[in-house]
Amino acid sequence: MARGDNWLSATQVKNAPSGSVIQDGGGLSLKTSKNGGRCFYRFQINGKRRDMGLGSYPDMSLSDARRERSKWAAYAERGEDPIAERERQRLEAENSQTTRPLRKWRQWCLRRGRKVFAVMVCADAGSPPESSM
Incomplete structure (x- = not known):
């Protein structure tokens, strides 16, 4: 069975050496450190490459990070900046009723x-x- 954009397993993420960057595909990466890892989504808007933090492993599971990546990838595919959209949503929630x-x-x-x-x-x-x- 082909994995498509999902290249990593939870075991590979858990056992990743400290100080490495491992790729899951579809722009999702995990940068490991002694304290855990940070998931980020790499995308390109108007010819510029941008990295968007998604959360920290193990607080955010690999499947949750994949869902977040898919959510924000939809914005990038439409040519919208996912980071700007996340900030807009945060401000909207802050000012909600x-x-x-x-x-x-x-x-x-x-x-x-x-x-x-x-x-x-x-x-x-x-x-x-x-x-x-």
Whole structure:
């Protein structure tokens, strides 16, 4: 059975020597270090080669890295920059309706000298109390 773009097995990734870069195909690579490895996707946009970090092994499995590579490869194939798109999605999520009330509530606390409370609650919090919005 042909592997196509998936050249590596989980065992090969686990046993890869420290300091090496191993290729999985389709632009997915793993750069190993003493502490684990970093998965990255290499693509080309407008004649420029770019590397996009996807996550760290073993926190991100090989199959998860392949899924991420496929997701971002679709953008590159359309001529869009996957790194710019990821940043756009991050900013959109940051400004979404679910996080905006919490940020406004935190700003309200900070303006009124409740810094410790705002930092402690907003670090772990769900949503702010209804009366503060």
